[in-house]
Each structure stands twice: as C-alpha cells, then as structure tokens.
Amino acid sequence: MKTIGIIGFGNINQEVARQAVNSNKIEIKWILDRSPSKKAKKEARKQIEKSLGKKLRFIKSKDKLQSDSDKVDVIVEATGAIDAIEYLRYKRDNLNWGDEVLFVTANKAMVANHLPEFFGSNSNDVRIEAAVAAGLPLIRSLSEHIAADEVQGMVGILNGTTNFMLDEMEKTIYASENQTYDMVLDESVEKGYAEPGGAGDVDGQDAAYKLQILSRIAFGTEIAPDPDLVRGIDDNKTFDRIRSVDFIYANKYLDSTIKLVAIAQSSSKTEPFFLVYPMLVPKSSKLSAIKGPDNYIEIYSKYLVYTDMQGKGAGPEPTACAMLADVLSHKNCNSDSQQLIKDFRSNDEIYFSRWMVRGSCYDLPGVLAHIFQHFENKGISIDEVFQLQADEVGCKWDKKDRDFGKEQEKILPFVFTVTKTNLSKLQEALSTVKLDKKFFPKQGKLFAFYPVLERKLINGVPKFVIEE
Numbered sequence: 001m002k003t004i005g006i007i008g009f010g011n012i013n014q015e016v017a018r019q020a021v022n023s024n025k026i027e028i029k030w031i032l033d034r035s036p037s038k039k040a041k042k043e044a045r046k047q048i049e050k051s052l053g054k055k056l057r058f059i060k061s062k063d064k065l066q067s068d069s070d071k072v073d074v075i076v077e078a079t080g081a082i083d084a085i086e087y088l089r090y091k092r093d094n095l096n097w098g099d100e101v102l103f104v105t106a107n108k109a110m111v112a113n114h115l116p117e118f119f120g121s122n123s124n125d126v127r128i129e130a131a132v133a134a135g136l137p138l139i140r141s142l143s144e145h146i147a148a149d150e151v152q153g154m155v156g157i158l159n160g161t162t163n164f165m166l167d168e169m170e171k172t173i174y175a176s177e178n179q180t181y182d183m184v185l186d187e188s189v190e191k192g193y194a195e196p197g198g199a200g201d202v203d204g205q206d207a208a209y210k211l212q213i214l215s216r217i218a219f220g221t222e223i224a225p226d227p228d229l230v231r232g233i234d235d236n237k238t239f240d241r242i243r244s245v246d247f248i249y250a251n252k253y254l255d256s257t258i259k260l261v262a263i264a265q266s267s268s269k270t271e272p273f274f275l276v277y278p279m280l281v282p283k284s285s286k287l288s289a290i291k292g293p294d295n296y297i298e299i300y301s302k303y304l305v306y307t308d309m310q311g312k313g314a315g316p317e318p319t320a321c322a323m324l325a326d327v328l329s330h331k332n333c334n335s336d337s338q339q340l341i342k343d344f345r346s347n348d349e350i351y352f353s354r355w356m357v358r359g360s361c362y363d364l365p366g367v368l369a370h371i372f373q374h375f376e377n378k379g380i381s382i383d384e385v386f387q388l389q390a391d392e393v394g395c396k397w398d399k400k401d402r403d404f405g406k407e408q409e410k411i412l413p414f415v416f417t418v419t420k421t422n423l424s425k426l427q428e429a430l431s432t433v434k435l436d437k438k439f440f441p442k443q444g445k446l447f448a449f450y451p452v453l454e455r456k457l458i459n460g461v462p463k464f465v466i467e468e
C-alpha cells in the first residue's frame with residue numbers, strides 16, 4: 001500500500017482521491033487545500049469519505065504538516081499555482097523528506113516556470129507525466145523509450161480546448177447558422193474544458209508551457225519562449241482572432257484546415273526552433289484529422305525516425321490516471337547530462353514559404369492595390385488573392401460578432417497568400433498598412449494571418465518542415 005498526501009482539492013485531485021480509494025493500493029493520509037469549505041469541495045469530500053468508510057484529514061496550510069506522522073510515500077499536487085513550487089521546496093528543505101518522498105504534479109505552469117527544480121541533478125523526487133497532455137504517456141516515452149535516440153523535432157496539438165473550439169467552428173461553416181468564436185468558447189466553458197474567457201488556452205500559453213517541458217526532455221533545452229512566437233487563436237494583441245470565414249478560405253482555396261500547432265525543432269544542422277501558432281495544415285495530414293479535445297504529437301528522431309501519439313489531452317479522469325501511474329512508478333524520468341541550449345530562433349529568423357493573410361475592408365475597387373503596394377514596398381511578394389462573393393460569405397462572416405459594430409454588414413473579408421517571408425517582417429507590414437478611412441472601418445482588428453505548414457517526403461518519411 002502506497003501512502004499519499006494531496007495538495008489542491010479541485011477537479012483533478014478530487015478525481016485522484018476517487019481513483020485512489022477505488023484502487024485499494026493507495027491510502028490518502030492528508031489533503032491540503034487553501035479553501036476546503038467551498039461547497040463543491042465539501043460535497044466531493046462527503047462522497048469520497050462515504051465510499052472510503054472513514055473521515056479524511058484536511059489541512060489548510062503546509063505549517064500543519066508534521067515531519068514524522070505526516071510522512072507519505074508520494075505527494076500529489078494539482079493546484080495550478082505557479083508558486084506551488086513552495087510545497088516542493090518545503091518538502092525538501094523544511095520537512096527533510098528527501099528522494100524517498102516523491103512529488104507528483106499536473107501543474108505545467110509551475111514546472112515550465114521552474115525547470116531547473118524539475119530537471120536538475122537533485123530532482124529524483126519529481127514526476128510530471130500529467131503536466132503534459134494529461135493521459136498520454138508522452139513524458140515517459142520521451143524520457144525512457146526515446147531516451148537513447150536523438151530527437152530532432154516535435155509537431156503537435158497540445159491544447160485540447162482550442163482544438164475542440166476550432167473543430168466546432170469548422171463543422172458549421174457551411175451551415176445556415178454557423179458557430180462563432182464566442183459560441184464555441186462558451187460551449188467549451190460549459191463542458192469544463194476552459195475557464196470562463198478561456199485565458200491560458202486561447203492565448204497559446206498552455207500549449208507553450210507543455211512544449212517548453214517537452215523541449216527540456218527531448219533536447220535538454222531550457223528556454224523561456226519569445227512572447228512573439230507564442231500566439232493563440234485570440235491573443236488580444238494587435239491582430240484579429242480566428243473567424244469562421246478563415247476556415248472557408250483555407251478549405252476552399254488551400255485544401256487545408258486551421259489548427260493551433262506547437263513546433264519545436266533542434267538538430268545539429270539548424271538553429272533550434274520553438275513556435276506555438278495557429279497554422280494552415282494540409283487536409284491530407286493526420287494532424288488535420290485530430291478532432292475535439294484530443295492532443296496529438298509527431299516526434300521525429302534519428303533512429304526511430306517517426307513516432308506519433310494521440311489521445312485525451314485534458315479532463316480529470318485521464319489526468320488523475322496519469323498521476324496515479326506516477327505514484328505507483330519509481331522510475332526516474334530526469335537527466336541533466338545533456339548540455340543546455342538557450343538560444344532558439346527569434347521571430348526575424350522564422351521563415352515560412354507561404355502565409356495566408358485575411359483582411360477586412362469595405363468592398364471597394366482599389367483597396368487591394370492599396371494594401372499590395374504597401375507589401376511590395378516592404379519587399380514581400382503577393383502570391384494569390386481570393387475573394388468570396390458577398391452571398392457566399394453570408395452569415396459565415398460571424399454576423400453575430402460585434403467587433404466591427406454596425407459596420408459589420410458592409411465589410412467583406414478577403415484573403416491573399418504571400419511567398420516566403422519571416423514572421424517579424426509580415427507583422428511589421430500588417431501593423432503599418434496605411435488605414436485609409438475610405439477603405440477600412442475604424443473599429444476592430446483588421447488582419448489575421450496564418451503560416452502554411454508544409455509536409456514533404458524526406459527520405460521516404462512524410463514530415464512537416466520549417467523552411468530555412
């Protein structure tokens with residue numbers, strides 16, 4: 001029988017407690033939570049105590065922990081707080097519970113912000129499987145099964161909430177009542193995939209935390225991602241968020257869909273690369289077929305060449321299951337033998353051979369020439385231009401969306417592709433297009449853009465490639 005102490009008694013750890021009680025292999029000695037008297041927690045506690053047949057010990061502060069009587073085999077932490085690192089430090093330094101008390105966490109924000117404490121030479125006492133892609137055994141695969149290989153790159157979908165949202169939007173683009181961004185966000189909150197407003201998920205940060213942790217394991221690389229290289233489906237910055245009409249253009253003209261893609265690449269031949277971005281993904285690829293809240297990753301490596309994995313990337317049940325597998329395992333998934341590489345490519349070094357840009361303007365002659373002239377002045381070549389007719393766009397132009405105010409009805413979205421350019425140059429060109437009020441509405445973000453992720457056969461293996 002393993003003994004555990006639980007820190008944080010929210011969605012995840014309530015499920016951990018339920019599964020632990022059902023397993024008959026794990027005994028809960030104490031539960032620490034900052035607000036155990038909240039209604040939902042009291043109800044969960046009552047239920048779990050009923051099936052256990054006895055009361056559980058709840059505490060509100062780490063100061064109540066006794067070094068002898070409260071010692072457990074494993075501490076299971078799921079608070080979501082970056083400063084929950086204090087609990088790991090307290091275990092190590094104050095309670096003097098060394099390697100023999102394992103610290104299992106699902107808290108990716110804490111791990112990504114404190115990588116040295118999870119991957120240093122003194123980190124035999126931590127397990128982090130559930131922090132990335134919940135139930136997918138990604139950390140274990142990278143750190144054990146692929147450990148002897150040289151990982152060169154990873155391309156995947158690491159945020160289930162936004163994948164669910166994109167999937168829902170795309171399903172209804174040709175329906176008479178299409179689902180707007182706001183509608184699918186509300187639905188994902190209702191289903192428990194996202195917090196109200198979607199913070200953390202829709203801005204790409206959650207996927208970036210996970211990619212940071214995976215990069216550390218795969219490449220021995222500790223990075224703080226460049227904020228310009230982490231963009232979500234609505235980043236609340238200068239550019240527009242994703243809209244249904246973007247899927248129509250991507251489907252109809254570029255045989256692609258749109259996914260929030262996380263990419264990290266590191267090989268001796270090229271500069272390391274780290275990016276989380278909404279991208280156009282070819283319909284023929286497996287990445288484009290990932291539906292709902294699933295997570296998916298393709299790992300390219302020297303000897304195994306190609307491995308992929310797909311599964312439930314969120315939700316209390318798979319997350320708790322992964323945490324309890326960590327509780328029951330005593331294998332060490334850390335190594336600090338690799339050299340740390342800190343310099344990843346910056347946004348002026350990230351080139352894609354094609355980009356799709358969507359603009360929003362009044363449907364007047366001369367507007368495209370106005371924009372293209374500006375691009376040409378910046379040395380960016382326009383490749384193709386697509387424009388749906390007003391009746392084809394119809395309600396798909398998010399009629400219910402109020403970003404453009406009353407002017408929404410008069411605005412027609414158009415799309416063009418540009419040839420090889422880098423991220424910073426494209427952003428700069430779009431931010432400085434002269435907004436002549438004859439052509440453009442005063443309100444709303446006028447542009448959105450997506451790199452086109454290309455897949456090529458390399459030595460017989462289909463791989464996503466980042467153009468040099």
Ligand SMILES: NC(=O)c1ccc[n+]([C@@H]2O[C@H](COP(=O)([O-])OP(=O)(O)OC[C@H]3O[C@@H](n4cnc5c(N)ncnc54)[C@H](OP(=O)(O)O)[C@@H]3O)[C@@H](O)[C@H]2O)c1
Binds near residue numbers: 008134316
């Ligand atoms: N939900 C998923 O599908 C999923 C999947 C994989 C990983 N995770 C990770 O699992 C963690 C927990 O997620 P969750 O959905 O269970 O969150 P949650 O429902 O908000 O639960 C967190 C619990 O921890 C408590 N808490 C917060 N900060 C604390 C602190 N400093 N000390 C003690 N207690 C504290 C919270 O109290 P209050 O009620 O007072 O806030 C709450 O009871 C997060 O790191 C998340 O990224 C979640």
